[in-house]
Amino acid sequence: MSEARRFPVSRRGVIAGGTASVAAANLPWSDVKAQQVERSVEPPSVSVSLNINGEERDLELDTRVTLLDALREHVGLTGTKKGCDHGQCGACTVMVNGERVNSCLSLAVMHEGDEITTIEGLGTPDALHPMQAAFVKHDGYQCGYCTPGQICSAVAVLQEIERGIPSHVTDDLLADMQPTNMEMRERMSGNICRCGAYSNIAEAMADVAEG
Amino acid sequence: MQSFTYERAQTPAEAAKAAAERENAKFIAGGTNLLDLMKLEIERPTHLIDVGRLGLKEIEDTSDGGLRIGTLVSNTALSAHPRVRRDYAVLTRAIQAGASGQLRNKATTGGNLLQRTRCPYFYDTNMPCNKRQPGAGCAAQGGYSRQLGVVGVSDSCIATYPGDMAVAMRVLDAVVETIAPDGTERRIPIADFHRLWGDTPHIENALQPGELITHVTLPRPIGGRHVYRKVRDRASYAFALVSVAAVLQPDGRGRVAFGGVAPKPWRMPEADAELPRGAKAVVGRAFADARPTEHNRFKIALAQRALAGILSDAPAQQEG
Numbered sequence A: 001m002s003e004a005r006r007f008p009v010s011r012r013g014v015i016a017g018g019t020a021s022v023a024a025a026n027l028p029w030s031d032v033k034a035q036q037v038e039r040s041v042e043p044p045s046v047s048v049s050l051n052i053n054g055e056e057r058d059l060e061l062d063t064r065v066t067l068l069d070a071l072r073e074h075v076g077l078t079g080t081k082k083g084c085d086h087g088q089c090g091a092c093t094v095m096v097n098g099e100r101v102n103s104c105l106s107l108a109v110m111h112e113g114d115e116i117t118t119i120e121g122l123g124t125p126d127a128l129h130p131m132q133a134a135f136v137k138h139d140g141y142q143c144g145y146c147t148p149g150q151i152c153s154a155v156a157v158l159q160e161i162e163r164g165i166p167s168h169v170t171d172d173l174l175a176d177m178q179p180t181n182m183e184m185r186e187r188m189s190g191n192i193c194r195c196g197a198y199s200n201i202a203e204a205m206a207d208v209a210e211g
Numbered sequence B: 001m002q003s004f005t006y007e008r009a010q011t012p013a014e015a016a017k018a019a020a021e022r023e024n025a026k027f028i029a030g031g032t033n034l035l036d037l038m039k040l041e042i043e044r045p046t047h048l049i050d051v052g053r054l055g056l057k058e059i060e061d062t063s064d065g066g067l068r069i070g071t072l073v074s075n076t077a078l079s080a081h082p083r084v085r086r087d088y089a090v091l092t093r094a095i096q097a098g099a100s101g102q103l104r105n106k107a108t109t110g111g112n113l114l115q116r117t118r119c120p121y122f123y124d125t126n127m128p129c130n131k132r133q134p135g136a137g138c139a140a141q142g143g144y145s146r147q148l149g150v151v152g153v154s155d156s157c158i159a160t161y162p163g164d165m166a167v168a169m170r171v172l173d174a175v176v177e178t179i180a181p182d183g184t185e186r187r188i189p190i191a192d193f194h195r196l197w198g199d200t201p202h203i204e205n206a207l208q209p210g211e212l213i214t215h216v217t218l219p220r221p222i223g224g225r226h227v228y229r230k231v232r233d234r235a236s237y238a239f240a241l242v243s244v245a246a247v248l249q250p251d252g253r254g255r256v257a258f259g260g261v262a263p264k265p266w267r268m269p270e271a272d273a274e275l276p277r278g279a280k281a282v283v284g285r286a287f288a289d290a291r292p293t294e295h296n297r298f299k300i301a302l303a304q305r306a307l308a309g310i311l312s313d314a315p316a317q318q319e320g
């Protein structure tokens, strides 16, 4: 069924937000009963435009689709991994508008117009990102499942240190931040590695930090 | 996850109004707590109002020398703000002691204040829980209650407010600013924001239905040594068993609040007044009415030791 048929223009207007939401109560389909009928027929879906690794992607998604599932199941970028699906492991880490986030705890629809960078966008097998190259050099993984999340996080951590964002282990909040081993370990604590490749990951990061 | 309709609000007033107009609607900001709970169907909104694009991302100086924080300021941005680092360091320390780098980038100021408890039985939908389902009973009492509350708890529920940021905001006497669906704005002192829930543990804070947090204001800085010490099962990325936020003045006076022990950040003026007499006196006062379980009695001793550690540190030293 075409999206246009499933969602008449007025509904799309509200889904897209804007001033339409205030008027929503007056529209016939926002009637609670009508809504329930609609829901039992077909779950609500929305159109979302994401800029993924520099490419515009227009998607029609169930409102429930997380950014992680949008990337993996709808765009086919399976580099980003699903570990826990609850913000606890970091396997799903991607960058949104330059900041690392857990893509499992965010809805795709919340990211309309956002720039998403996944592991596929950092580098390619022929032209590795320096952090990818350093992970290879230092054996920063064993099974590799957590690795895309680790690498996205590691790249972001070095940027966060450079931007002067303090951490739990920063002694002097008013001094410049340094990419010490302690700092990197603390800042990477949101990425769990079941294989325990932590010390090699820290070495890979130190390598990149030293330039 | 139960299905839901979605809208993106454009102004705070419009968001609050929309929340009142729709049955079973919820705001979503960072989504890091709400979506976690929606996946488990502990939260089951049928309509989401995305407040993520309302602006409200500024941190501004107030006319009396304080700071006004928009609700959408991320935890990372708030903790890194130069004035917070300089004048309200306990807040930077508390935020940085919580969650992970990824989560702090996404978590918002208002969403963090409203994060729900981490009681394992609240999360396990096979177990009775008065907070999840009023009247169902409380599996934690008589169950495994090591992480749960020791003070301010009730017969209905012994869970804690789990967050870190709010504990620092409590010693800083922050004020939560809101807008209601009818457009009324009000200011709620942080002391009154989280409730001692008694026999209604599903009502956790002072917000009325549809009421939206717009800002959090910090009063003029009070100087002193700012410390947040968090004790947990691992060194990072874990919730507090006990945490202590303190602002200590050179003359030995100060303010202290405890996290991980009660339904709200736990601070008592009478306990603050005991600071010059040491940790034992403070904790004796703050936990005088404690009713721990056999599993979590240790939290009181832990709170005392954590505070004693802070008080015995060299005054010039800052720590996390």
Ligand SMILES: Cc1cc2nc3c(=O)[nH]c(=O)nc-3n(C[C@H](O)[C@H](O)[C@H](O)COP(=O)(O)OP(=O)(O)OC[C@H]3O[C@@H](n4cnc5c(N)ncnc54)[C@H](O)[C@@H]3O)c2cc1C
Pocket: A086, A087, A088, B026, B027, B028, B029, B030, B031, B032, B033, B034, B035, B036, B051, B071, B097, B098, B099, B100, B103, B106, B107, B108, B109, B110, B111, B112, B113, B114, B115, B162, B163, B164, B165, B211, B212, B213, B214, B237, B238, B239, B240
């Ligand atoms: C693995 C993990 C570990 C964590 N560890 C810690 C930790 O150690 N310490 C800690 O403090 N926290 C921790 N957290 C919790 C984290 O801090 C919260 O999830 C986060 O702060 C919530 O902010 P948010 O913007 O994502 O909220 P959301 O999930 O968007 O919202 C949370 C609630 O607030 C409501 N809401 C949001 N904004 C507003 C508003 N402006 N007005 C009214 N209502 C609003 C929503 O409707 C919802 O009910 C952890 C979370 C995870 C997943």
Ligand code: SF4
Pocket: B117, B119, B120, B121, B122, B128, B129, B130, B131, B132, B137, B138, B139, B140, B141, B148, B156, B157, B158, B159, B201
């Ligand atoms: S302590 Fe509170 S949250 Fe935990 S099971 Fe009992 S009622 Fe539920």
Ligand code: FES
Pocket: A081, A082, A083, A084, A085, A086, A087, A088, A089, A090, A091, A092, A093, A102, A103, A104, A105
């Ligand atoms: S899959 Fe997102 S944090 Fe584990």
Ligand code: FES
Pocket: A140, A141, A142, A143, A144, A145, A146, A147, A192, A193, A194, A195, A196, A197
């Ligand atoms: S390399 Fe196997 S989980 Fe990290």
